[in-house]
Amino acid sequence: MPDFFPFIPGSETSRTARQHASDSSPLLGRFRAVPRTSHRQRSSQHLRGLLAAGGGRGSVHVGYGALVTASLDSESDDGGSDYYDSDEDDDHWWDRAARAVGRNVRDLWVAPRQGAVRKVVESWWRRWGMLVFLPAGLAVAWCAIPFPQYPLNPDDSDRNPGSQRDHRAPGHGSARVQVNFWFFLFVYYGFYNLTALIWITKVFNLYSLNWWPSTLGFPLTVSMIAMLSIAAPIPVYMVPELNFLTIHNTAWISWTFIIMAMPVAIAFCIMMLHERHLGLRQSLSDTQRIFTSSWWTGEPDSVSSRPNRRRAGLSSSSFDPDSILQTSPPARGRIPAVVRRNWLPASFVRFVWFCLALTVGLLAYLIGEAYAEIYLRTLPHNNLETIVYVYSWVVTVHLLDALTGWILGASEGERVGSYPLSWIFKLYFMLTYQTYVRALYARLRSPTQFIMLQILSSSSLIILVPITMSSTYHRILGFLGLTTQSYASYQKLRIRDVFIRFLAENVSMLTFLGSILVLHFGANKDVYPYFAFDETGDERSYDFGLTFYASGITWACELIAGIVLRGLIRWIYGVNASVEGKLDLAVWPELLPTSVAVMLHVLQNMLFSIIRLHFH
Structure with a gap:
């Protein structure tokens, strides 16, 4: 099977690591990311040539960017020779095309390579194609697949506004048709859950840990979870007394939450079964075990002491196998050795923090659905209520984002301490915020509401943003104890956030506009009454033209605001957000497929929250 988790451990003690390790080269999982170097890349003349060509220009850390570019150039020159043979010119064009497609799938999605990813992200149109048009196109195509539909019984209680089964306000749209349950389960919901599992798998990839049991392997484990996600809702549909659950979108999203939490639970159970939370990384020798209770009890013990220190004499309490081994008072200049039977290694503590970050991220699904439910139940809204709703959601998302960012960290010793993971979760929360704001646009009633929201946002x-990037603002945060990072590292994170926000705004708006078109004019118009925009003659009714064209103008304003912001940052601070984003994607190639997976899943959440389910 393909290597889903390629990873080469590094060493913090190597000369290369000591030379380049700094706050500007953050941790990748449990290891610091340091560009691989060769004799060609160590040439100062080559590095000066790269800088002159603009390879690292515009980066917060120009020298680091140059080293990365040199490493990628070397990989591009050296790699790829194993894909070809001397007889390739004699092959048919379809054979060469098949090899090229397979090579791109492997180098970009299964086991990403730095050279391949760099070729994709170095040009703006390829970067937009991979990170904006690809996830948006997949999400729009997913919701456009025609549902098998059946007429709705006029006497159905779901159509009766006084019925207690009518759980949606008119703003969401009443059910207009019945849909085929099996098509929804196996096609629509099945692909939704599959994307969720891919995203969780790619996140574990960034953490450099396999979440599945080695005895079962990845294909079998993920297939079993996928089958469970499909099989469990069937009894709920078959039992008439439980049918009311199937028409609630929140119930389906809650089940997906459980499915996504399964890999986290499996990985945690594997760690506990292997006793990764106990013992030493290296077992004690027989001589060392003489001075521990394990010599008599046969149980493994762990030592928490400084290396290369002589052990002092044992006290009488050490012969109690249930007690903590204490040493006698040490002589001056000696450090006592403490032997404990229970000791949590730093790797296990880091994994617990990682699981907590995933849990907070998954809870955002349920919180976002609750926000959408409240808003749709209380329609219509005036300008003030719209602003209060939007910015209460903004505050909620930013609080969850800040909590997750604090848990993950981006520097060594900060709980998880993984810059790529913080990159992905920043994208996840930024896109989660944007998708719910986009869905809100379909219920704005006047150009004034669009203008007010856009003025406040831009x-x-x-x-x-330029103010928060200043050294004065950084010193204030340091004085208040809100950051311990150097100014260069802090500035790097702010520039990264600008690049991520640009991606989130564009992919969410492109998906929103595309979904309006295919759902308003397509075969699933009655399945998504949220985008029907029926003409009722009511002056307060929602209008397709206003929503589509005002949203398009809003997108143009966002593009202009993004260009102005990046121009100000480059003028004031001399750094380029696009260069920083490209370097991140090239240094950590796994960010590319993980970003596409998280984008697709969050965009699916936006569309899934407004579908109207009433099964045949």
Whole structure:
């Protein structure tokens, strides 16, 4: 099977690591990411040539960017020779095309290579194609697959506004047709859950840990979970007394939450079964075990002491196998050795923090669905209520984002301490916020509401972001104890956030506009009454033209605001957000497929939250 988790451990003690390790080269999982170097890359003349060509220009850390570019150039020159043979010119064009497709799938999605990813992200149109148009196109195609539909019984209680089964306000749209349950389960919901499992798998990939049991392997384990995600809802549908659960979107999203939590639970159980939370990384020798209770009890013990220190004499309490081994008072200049039977290694503690970050991220699904439910139940809204709803959601998402960012960290010793994971979760929360704001646009009733939201968003972006990047603001945060990072590392994170916000805005708006078109004019119009925009003659009714064209103008304003913001940052601070984003994607190639997976799943959440389910 393909290597889903390629990883080469590094060493913090190597000369290369000591030479380049700094806050600017964050941790990748449990190891620091240091560019691989060769005799060609160590040439100062080659590095100067790269800088002159603009390879690292515009980066926060120009020298680091140059080293990365040199490493990628070397890989591009050296790699790829194993894909070809001397007889390739004699092959048919379809054979060469098949090999090229297989090579791209492997190098970009299964086992990403730095050279292949760099070729994709170095040009803006390829970067947009992979990170904006690809996830948006997949999400729109997913919701556009025609549902088998059946007429709705006029006497059905779901159509009766006074029925207690009518759980949706008119703003969401009443059910208009019945849909085929099996098509929904195996095609629509099945692909939704599959994307969720891919995202969780790719996140574990960034953490450099397999979540599945080695005895079963990845294909069998993920297939079993996928079959469970499909099989469990069938009894709920078959039992008439439980049918009311199937028409609630929140129930389906909650089940997906459980499915996504399974890999986390499996990985935690594997760690506990292997006793990764106990013992030493290297077992004690027989001589060392003489001075521990394990010599008599036969149980493994762990030592927490400084290396290369002589052990002092044992006290009488050490012969109690249930007690903590204490040493006698040490002589001056000696450090006592403490032997404990229970000791949590740093790797296990880091994994617990990682699981907590995943849990917080998954809870955002349920919280977002609750927000959408509250908003749709209380329609219509005036301008003030719309602003309060939007910015209460903004505050909620940013609080969850801040909590997850604190858990993950981006520097060594900060709980998980993984820059790539913090990158992905920042994208996840930024896109989660954007998708719910986009869905809100379909229920705005006047251009004034669009204008007010856009003025608040663009002005706050252009004014606040450059201020928060200043050294004065960084010193204030340090004085308040809110950051311990150097200014260069702090500035790097702020630039990264600008690049991520740009991706989230564009992919969410492109998906929103595409979904409006295919759901308003396509075969699933009655399945998504949220985008029907029926003409009722009511002056307060929602309008397709207003929503589509005002959203398009809003997108143009966001593009202009993004260009102005990046121009201000480059003018004031001399750094380029696009260069920083490209370097991140090239240094950590696994970010590319993980970003596409998380984008697709969050975009699916936006569309899944507004579908109207009433099964045949």
